[in-house]
Amino acid sequence: MxxxxxxxxxxxxxxxxxxxxxxxxxxxxxxxxHPTYRNIYIWLLILLAISIWGPVLALEIENRTVLVCTVLFTAFGIGFIKAGMVASWFMHLNTEKKFITRLLIVCLVFMILLFAGVAPDVLIPKGQNRDLDSNYQYPSKKIINKKH
Amino acid sequence: MSNSFHAPIATGRESAGLPAGRLGTWWVVASEIVIFGGLIASFIMYRLRHGEFWASQAEHTKLYAGALNTFILLTSSYFAVCAHQAAQQGNGKKAAKLLFRTILLGAGFLCVKAYEYTSEITAGYGPLSDLFWSFYYISTGLHGLHVIAGMIMMAIIAKDASKENHLQRVECIGIYWHFVDVVWIFLFPLFYIASGL
Structure with a gap:
């Protein structure tokens, strides 16, 4: 056995x-x-550095579309790569039984369903008998008043 | 009544093809995906809804504190996987030593978080200041609770491992700890980096 x-x-x-x-x-x-754990760790640190300084440097870019794409890739894209590396090599998902991966995917799908089910109510501000914009109070003034 | 020991039945379960302890850990991770995933998905939803205002709020979080915490958690994950490797080689003492290092880094993470919370609340950004800050404190607070829970479990397992007992548990706590790390990998860009969007 x-x-x-x-x-x-x-x-x-x-x-x-x-x-x-x-x-x-x-x-x-x-x-x-199998890459050594130390090599994976070093790669994770390199990716961390890129995900920190990439978006900071991208703020200099004037073109809004390029800025958004750069920030999305360096922050979130690299975040996904880092998470994938930790899951694959540190959690050993790449060699774990396949049904474990499927189990995790099912949970992710449920999460996406939750998002898809609720998102229209939040992302579309105006609807029949509702106006989200009129109900939301941005509290910046409240914070400023509090500070002074 | 026999005095002889028997391995607990559940630990030798074969139907799933892997030890029950590890299977149980994966179940925990799967349920945590829904908890944290739901929270992150909700945050993204409201972030898209209140784009510029939330971006301006994200500017008040401390990028370098978040980056330091990411570094700390990645390093702790490295020690956790090394502890697993040591346990696999039957070296319980080394595994325990590495687990204690992981716990120490977990404590470091919490110290940085406490510093952040203090400075943000002092500046007027408390949990009730705005929905952004409510999400921030709930997400990072829940994550912090998982770090504390992981540290406690790790201390118990490390104590056992130092006596060469129950070394298979090192892998289970490792999987849990790596998951906590993965959650932070997603929380970090959401709360600290995306202010430029």
Whole structure:
């Protein structure tokens, strides 16, 4: 049994822990190569630096469309890449049983359904018998008054 | 009544093809995706709705404090995965040492967050100042609670691991901790970086 336990009364570790690399205890198929955790960590830090300074430097761009695209990519695009790297290599999702990935995807789909179901009510300000703009009070004055 | 020990039945479950502890951890992560995902999706929805005003509010968050916290969490994740590797090699003491480093970094994260909260509330941006700040405090506060919970669990597991007991749990707490890291990876650009949009 691939996750058989040692002879310890309460199991300590699956026996396979002592003999094989991290990814293989999870694997349905073993990858041919595995980058070291230190390399992944260094890459994550490089991406972090880009995601911090990219949007800051992008503020100098005058063209609004280019600015928005640059900020979206450097902040959120790289965020997705970083999250993917952590999930794949640190959480070992790339070698985990496939149904775990599917389970997580199902949860994401539910979340997107929630978003899609509610978004029109929030994003469309005017509708039958409702006007969101007239009800929303921007509190900046309140904050300024409070400070003084 | 027999005095001999038996491995708990649940830990040897084969139907899912992986240890029950890890399966349970993944279930927790899956439910957390809905919690944090819903929160983030709602934030994005209102961010699109109140574009310029919320962007001006995001300018008041401290970018470098958020960046420092991202660095801290990424480093703690690195230590957590190294602890997992050590546990896999049967080196419980090393795993425990690395887990304690992770806990220390978690404490550092909370200190930076406390500094941020203090300075923002002092400046007049409290949880009730505006919907943006309500989202900010709920999201980062809930995330902070997960960090605290992770630190407590990690301390218990590290204590056991230092005695070479229950080393398989190191992987489970690692998965949870990495998830907390992933959540922060998304919260960071939303609250700290997107002010230029």
């Amino acid at each position: 691939w996750f058989g336990y040692s002879s310890s009364p309460y199991f300590t570790l699956p026996q396979v822990f002592n003999t094989t690399p991290v990814h293989s205890m999870n694997s349905e198929k073993k990858p041919s190569s």
